[in-house]
Amino acid sequence: MSSANESKASWNTIRPHEKPKASYTKKMTIAFAATSVMTAVVFLLVLAVVWEDQFNTYTRQNMQSLAQATASTLASKYEEAGGWTPEVLDYAAMASNTSSDIAVQVQNAKGTTIYDDTWVHGKDIDAGKNVPSGTDSIVSSDITLTDGEIVGTVRLWAFGSDALLTQADATFRTNSYMAILAAAIIAVILASIIGFIISRKLAAPIGTITATARQIRNGDLSARTGLKGSDELGQLGETFDDMATSLEKDIKHERRLTSDVAHELRTPLMAMQATVEAMQDGVYPTDAEHLEVVAAEVRRLSRLVGAMLQLSRLENGKTPFRPEETDLVWLVKSLVTSQEQLFDDKGLQLRFADETPSQTLIADVDPDLIRQAVVNLMSNAMRYTPSGGWVLVAITQDHADALISVSDTGIGIAKEDLPRTFSRFWRSDASREMESGGLGVGLAVTKEIIDRHNGTITVESELGKGTTFTLRIPLHRTRTLPKAQKGEQKQ
Numbered sequence: 001m002s003s004a005n006e007s008k009a010s011w012n013t014i015r016p017h018e019k020p021k022a023s024y025t026k027k028m029t030i031a032f033a034a035t036s037v038m039t040a041v042v043f044l045l046v047l048a049v050v051w052e053d054q055f056n057t058y059t060r061q062n063m064q065s066l067a068q069a070t071a072s073t074l075a076s077k078y079e080e081a082g083g084w085t086p087e088v089l090d091y092a093a094m095a096s097n098t099s100s101d102i103a104v105q106v107q108n109a110k111g112t113t114i115y116d117d118t119w120v121h122g123k124d125i126d127a128g129k130n131v132p133s134g135t136d137s138i139v140s141s142d143i144t145l146t147d148g149e150i151v152g153t154v155r156l157w158a159f160g161s162d163a164l165l166t167q168a169d170a171t172f173r174t175n176s177y178m179a180i181l182a183a184a185i186i187a188v189i190l191a192s193i194i195g196f197i198i199s200r201k202l203a204a205p206i207g208t209i210t211a212t213a214r215q216i217r218n219g220d221l222s223a224r225t226g227l228k229g230s231d232e233l234g235q236l237g238e239t240f241d242d243m244a245t246s247l248e249k250d251i252k253h254e255r256r257l258t259s260d261v262a263h264e265l266r267t268p269l270m271a272m273q274a275t276v277e278a279m280q281d282g283v284y285p286t287d288a289e290h291l292e293v294v295a296a297e298v299r300r301l302s303r304l305v306g307a308m309l310q311l312s313r314l315e316n317g318k319t320p321f322r323p324e325e326t327d328l329v330w331l332v333k334s335l336v337t338s339q340e341q342l343f344d345d346k347g348l349q350l351r352f353a354d355e356t357p358s359q360t361l362i363a364d365v366d367p368d369l370i371r372q373a374v375v376n377l378m379s380n381a382m383r384y385t386p387s388g389g390w391v392l393v394a395i396t397q398d399h400a401d402a403l404i405s406v407s408d409t410g411i412g413i414a415k416e417d418l419p420r421t422f423s424r425f426w427r428s429d430a431s432r433e434m435e436s437g438g439l440g441v442g443l444a445v446t447k448e449i450i451d452r453h454n455g456t457i458t459v460e461s462e463l464g465k466g467t468t469f470t471l472r473i474p475l476h477r478t479r480t481l482p483k484a485q486k487g488e489q490k491q
Contacts, residue, residue, distance in 0.1 A: 025199040032195025033188055040184030047180065052173075059169050063102075063156050064139045070094060070104065071141040071154040079145055084108060084152075089115045092154070101168070105155040106143075114152070205233045209240055221248040265304070268297040308441060321366055321452055328361045328370070328402050328473075329354055332395050335374055347387030350378075355396035363402050363475040365453055370473070373449040376442040377406040377469045385410035385466075400475050401455075407468040413461040421459050422447040446471075 070092060077088045092106050092115045106115035143152040158169075208225050215223035224244060227237020275293050278284040313319040336352040343350035374393070381391045389409035396403050413421060422443050450457050453473050461467035 025196060025203050028199030028202065029192055029195040032198075033192040036188045036191035037184075040187060044180065044184065047177075055169075055173060060139060063158075064141070066102070067139045067141040067154050067156045070156070071143045074106065074152070074154065075143045075145055078143065078151055084114055093117060101158050103157050106152055107155065108152045109150060111153075202233070205237060209237060212240070212244070216244055216247070221251060265301065268300050268304075272297045304441070319369075321369070323364050323366050325362055326365050326367045326370070328363050328365070328404065329356055329359055329395055331367055331371060332374060332393060332404055335371060335378070336393050339375075339378055343382055343391065346382055348382060348385055349390035351390065351392050353392060353394035355394055357397070361395065361397055361402050361475070363473060365473060369449045369452065373446045373471060374404060374406070376446045377471075380442055380469075381406055381408035381410060381467070384408070389466075397475075398472070402473045402475055403470055404473070405468055405470040407466065409466040412463040412465055412467055413459070414463055418459060418461065422457070 073091050073094065074088060077091050078084065081088050089106060092104050104115070104117045105113060108114050138155055138157045140153050140155045142150045143154060144150050205225070205227050208227060212223045212225045221244070224241045225237045226241070228234050229237070272294050275284065275290055275297075279286045279290055284290045333352055333354065336350060340350050378391065378393065385391060385408045391409075392405075392407045394405045394407070447457055450471055450473065455471060455473040458470040458472065459467065460470075
C-alpha cells in the first residue's frame with residue numbers, strides 16, 4: 001500500500017495572474033495606520049493609568065495645602081478672639097472663595113460642625129448631604145494652637161466630585177484628553193499618508209520585477225527591470241536582470257544547440273539510411289565495402305556526439321579545471337614532436353619555433369586543456385592545408401602573457417566569415433566542399449578552453465594563402481571558476 005502511494009505524483013500549471021484583493025500598497029498603508037492606532041491606544045492607556053493618578057495626586061496636594069492654610073488662619077484668629085466666634089468662622093470662607101466648587105467645613109474639638117459653607121451657598125439645608133462618604137474624597141487639617149492644643153478640624157472637598165477635582169480641574173483634564181485624542185487621530189492620518197507614499201515607492205520596483213518576470217514567462221526573453229542601486233531592492237533588480245540574461249543565454253544556447261545538432265546529425269543518418277535501404281533492396285551488395293560506409297558514418301556520429309558533450313561540459317563548467325605550474329615550451333614542443341609523422345603522412349611539413357628568451361615559459365594552466373586546444377588548432381591546420389604546404393607552431397612571451405600561434409598555408413578564411421569562426425558547427429563554404437571537412441566543433445571547444453584561462457584567441461587569415469590562430473594566455477592570473485569547479489578546488 002505504501003509503495004503505491006510513493007509512486008504517485010502530481011504537477012500543476014501556474015495559475016494565471018489575478019488582481020490581488022488587497023494590493024501591497026494597501027496592505028502597507030493599513031499596517032502603518034494600525035501601528036499608529038496601536039501606539040495611540042497604548043499611549044492613552046498609559047496616560048489613563050499614570051497621568052490620571054499623578055493629576056489626582058496633584059489636585060489633592062493643592063486641596064491639602066488650602067486646608068492647612070485655612071486651619072492655620074483659623075487657629076491664629078481663634079487665639080486672638082479666645083474662642084469660636086462668628087467673626088472667626090468668617091475666615092473659613094477664605095477657602096471657599098478661591099473656587100465656587102470647593103466646600104469648607106469646620107468642626108470643633110468635640111466633632112460638632114460649627115461651619116459649613118453649604119449653608120452659606122444654599123447648596124443644601126442638610127449639612128451632611130453634600131459631604132462625600134469616602135475618606136479619599138475629603139482632605140482635612142487640624143486647627144492647632146501655638147501651645148499644641150487642637151481646637152477643631154478643617155475639612156475640604158469638591159462639590160459633585162469624589163476625586164477632589166474642581167470644575168476647572170475637570171475641564172482641564174477633559175480638554176487634555178481631547179487634545180491627546182485629536183493628536184492621535186492626526187498621527188493616524190499622517191501615518192497612513194506616509195505609509196501610502198512609502199509603500200508606493202517600495203511597491204514600484206517590486207511591480208517592475210513582477211511585470212518583467214511575467215514578460216519573460218510569456219516568451220519575451222529580452223525584458224529587463226533596469227533597476228539599479230545599493231539598497232536591497234536595487235540589488236534584487238540587478239540580480240534579477242543578471243538571472244534573466246543568463247536565462248536568455250541558456251535558452252538561446254539550448255535552441256541553437258538543438259537546431260545545430262539536428263542539422264549535423266541529419267547528414268550522416270541519411271547516408272547510413274540510404275546505404276542500409278539500398279542493401280536491403282538489393283541495389284548494393286551487403287559486403288565489407290558498403291558496411292564500411294555505414295561504420296564510417298557511425299564513427300563520425302560518435303565523434304560528433306563526443307565533441308558536443310565536451311563542449312557542453314565546458315560551457316556548463318562541469319569539465320574539471322586543474323591548473324598547475326606548467327612549462328608551455330616543453331608542452332607545445334612535445335605536441336609538435338608527437339604529430340610530425342602524422343603531418344608527414346599527409347604531405348605537410350610541421351615545424352616548431354621557440355621564440356622565448358630562456359627556452360622555458362612557466363604558466364599556471366591546466367596542461368590537459370591547453371594540450372587539447374593546441375591539438376585542435378593543429379588538426380584544423382592539417383585538415384585545411386593542401387599537400388605540400390607547411391604548418392608552423394610557435395611560442396613566445398608578451399609581458400605577462402604566453403602567445404602560442406599555429407600558422408598554415410591552407411585555404412584561408414574569408415574576411416566576412418572571421419566573426420563566425422568560433423561558432424559551433426560553422427564551416428566555410430570551401431571547407432564544406434573538402435572531403436576531410438571537420439565537425440565544426442573543435443574551434444568552439446578551443447575558445448571555451450581559453451575562456452576558462454581568462455585568455456583570448458586572435459585569428460588572421462587570407463583566402464588561398466593561409467591562416468594564423470594565436471592563443472594569448474595569462475601566465476599568472478586569478479581565474480573565476482564556475483561554482484562546480486570552486487567546490488572541487490575546495491575539496
